[in-house]
Every structure is written in C-alpha cells, then in structure tokens.
Amino acid sequence: KAGVTQTPRYLIKTRGQQVTLSCSPISGHRSVSWYQQTPGQGLQFLFEYFSETQRNKGNFPGRFSGRQFSNSRSEMNVSTLELGDSALYLCASRLGQGPYNEQFFGPGTRLTVL
Amino acid sequence: KNQVEQSPQSLIILEGKNCTLQCNYTVSPFSNLRWYKQDTGRGPVSLTIMTFSENTKSNGRYTATLDADTKQSSLHITASQLSDSASYICVVSANQAGTALIFGKGTTLSVSS
Numbered sequence: 001k002a003g004v005t006q007t008p009r010y011l012i013k014t015r016g017q018q019v020t021l022s023c024s025p026i027s028g029h030r031s032v033s034w035y036q037q038t039p040g041q042g043l044q045f046l047f048e049y050f051s052e053t054q055r056n057k058g059n060f061p062g063r064f065s066g067r068q069f070s071n072s073r074s075e076m077n078v079s080t081l082e083l084g085d086s087a088l089y090l091c092a093s094r095l096g097q098g099p100y101n102e103q104f105f106g107p108g109t110r111l112t113v114l
Numbered sequence: 115k116n117q118v119e120q121s122p123q124s125l126i127i128l129e130g131k132n133c134t135l136q137c138n139y140t141v142s143p144f145s146n147l148r149w150y151k152q153d154t155g156r157g158p159v160s161l162t163i164m165t166f167s168e169n170t171k172s173n174g175r176y177t178a179t180l181d182a183d184t185k186q187s188s189l190h191i192t193a194s195q196l197s198d199s200a201s202y203i204c205v206v207s208a209n210q211a212g213t214a215l216i217f218g219k220g221t222t223l224s225v226s227s
Contacts, residue, residue, distance in 0.1 A: 004157070042219035043158075043203065056214070090157050100146070105157025 002027065004093050004106035012112045018079040021109045025072050025093030031055075032074040033103065034066055037088040046089075049074055050097055078111075086113045116141045118206050120218035127225055131194055135221045137187040137204030145207040149178050149189045152201045152220070161189070161202075194225045 005024045013019050025032050034046040045058040049068035066076040072093070078085055088110050092103040118139045127133050139147070146165045150158035162171040162178040164187070171178050175192045191198055201220040208214035 043205075043217040045215055045217075092157070100163065102160050102163070105159070107156050 004091055004104055006089075006091050006106040006109050008109060009107065010110045010112075012114060013081050014114050015081055015083060017081050018077065019081060019111060021076045021078075021089055021091075021111075023074045023076070023091030023093075023106060025074070025091075026104055029093035029095050029104075030072055031094045031097055031101070032068055032072065033092045033094075034074070034076050035090040035092065036060070037090055037108070038086075043090070046076070055097065081113045083113050086111060116206075116208055116214075116216045118204055118216045118218040120202075120204050120221050122221060123219075124222040125224070127194055127223070129194060129196060129225050129227050133191050133194060133223065135189045135191075135202050135204075135223070137189070137218055139185050139187070139204070139206045139216070139218075141185075141206040141208045141216050143208060144182065144185075145209055147178075147180055147187050147207070148205045149176070149187075150203040150205060152203060154200070158203055191223075194223075196225050196227060199223060199225045 007022045031050045033048040035043050037043045047066050048056045052068045063079045068074045088108045090105050090108045092105045094101040094103045121136045148163045149161045151161050152158040161173050161176050164171050164180045166182050177190045180187045201222050203220040204218040206216045
C-alpha cells in the first residue's frame with residue numbers, strides 16, 4: 001500500500017506570494033492533518049480534515065487555509081507569504097478519528113520564503 | 115498551558131550503547147502519549163503509544179515508559195545502531211478524539227561508530 005505522498009517536495013517563493021501544497025493520503029484514509037515544523041517551534045498543528053470538513057484548527061493566522069476533496073486528497077494554501085513561513089510542512093493521514101488511530105506522515109514539503 | 119518538554123535537546127552516543135530520552139508533560143486531560151522517530155528529510159514514524167493505564171510499551175530495541183502520576187515518560191534505546199540517528203518526538207493527546215496533539219520539540223540523537 002502506498003504511503004502518504006506530498007507534492008512538491010521543495011519550493012522556493014518570495015515574500016508576498018502565495019503557495020499551494022498537495023497531499024495524497026493512504027488509500028482508504030479519510031482524515032488528513034497538516035503540520036508546520038520549524039527548528040525553533042518543532043511540530044505545530046495547522047488543521048485536520050475529515051470527510052471534506054475541517055474538524056480542528058490550530059493557532060495559525062487566516063493566511064493558512066486548506067481543503068479536502070471527495071477522494072480525501074487535501075491541499076493547503078498559504079497566502080501573502082512571510083519569511084517566517086519557511087518551514088517543513090507535513091501532512092499525515094489516518095483511517096478515522098479517535099485517539100488510537102495512528103497517523104502516518106508524508107515526507108513533507110520544504111518551503112523556503114526569500 | 116498544555117506543554118510537552120523533552121530532554122536532552124541533543125545527544126551523542128557510541129554505537130552499541132544504551133540511552134534514555136525524557137519527556138515531561140503538563141497536559142490535561144490526558145488521552146495517550148506517543149513517541150515518534152523522525153529521520154532527516156522524512157516524516158515522523160510512530161514507535162509506541164501508551165494510554166493512562168499503561169506503564170511500559172516495547173517496540174524492538176525501543177522501550178517507552180509512562181508514569182502518569184509524575185507526568186513523565188522515557189524512551190530507552192538498547193544497543194544503539196547507526197540507523198537510530200534521528201530526532202525523537204514525544205506527543206501527548208489532550209482529548210479523546212486524538213486531535214488535540216501537543217508536540218515536544220524533540221531530542222536529536224546521533225549514534226557514532
């Protein structure tokens with residue numbers, strides 16, 4: 001079974017631009033979560049989607065948004081990029097909601113904002 | 115405030131040696147605690163998960179312990195290998211849905227030959 005895939009793997013943008021990242025979950029997984037990882041803050045939860053609905057949201061500004069499609073694939077969008085948005089963005093999928101449903105992470109998209 | 119703190123921040127050990135990583139948390143309510151291993155350039159991979167009632171959980175050479183009274187967990191790695199070089203992240207779930215995840219900043223382990 002294929003794992004979680006994320007595209008692109010690397011991205012370079014300039015301040016003020018916007019970016020869209022894509023995540024394809026493991027087949028059959030309906031929950032997709034997004035995380036931002038930086039050396040200083042570690043992993044921080046952005047949001048989770050389940051059956052095309054945002055179920056939870058972390059403490060990030062409205063410039064960060066996402067959506068999930070009927071095939072469970074998800075996209076994350078960051079508008080008006082800032083230097084501080086440079087990070088590794090990780091997507092994770094799981095079969096369903098519930099504390100013991102293990103999350104499987106993708107390899108991440110490395111975003112650099114210049 | 116819900117927090118997860120890990121120590122040490124980084125660690126260097128010789129191949130074949132054992133080591134223990136620490137995780138202290140102030141998370142309420144507590145649902146479960148996971149340890150993840152993250153290799154450079156890859157996403158985290160779950161090693162163990164423990165609930166409130168579990169004290170120990172093993173996964174090969176990795177053994178996690180949990181003391182819910184003192185809110186401490188440890189990850190013990192036995193007979194370390196070069197492939198153990200990675201970041202180890204402690205994650206506590208603060209609700210039954212498993213969605214309120216509080217992440218530690220991780221311990222970077224380097225195993226040298």
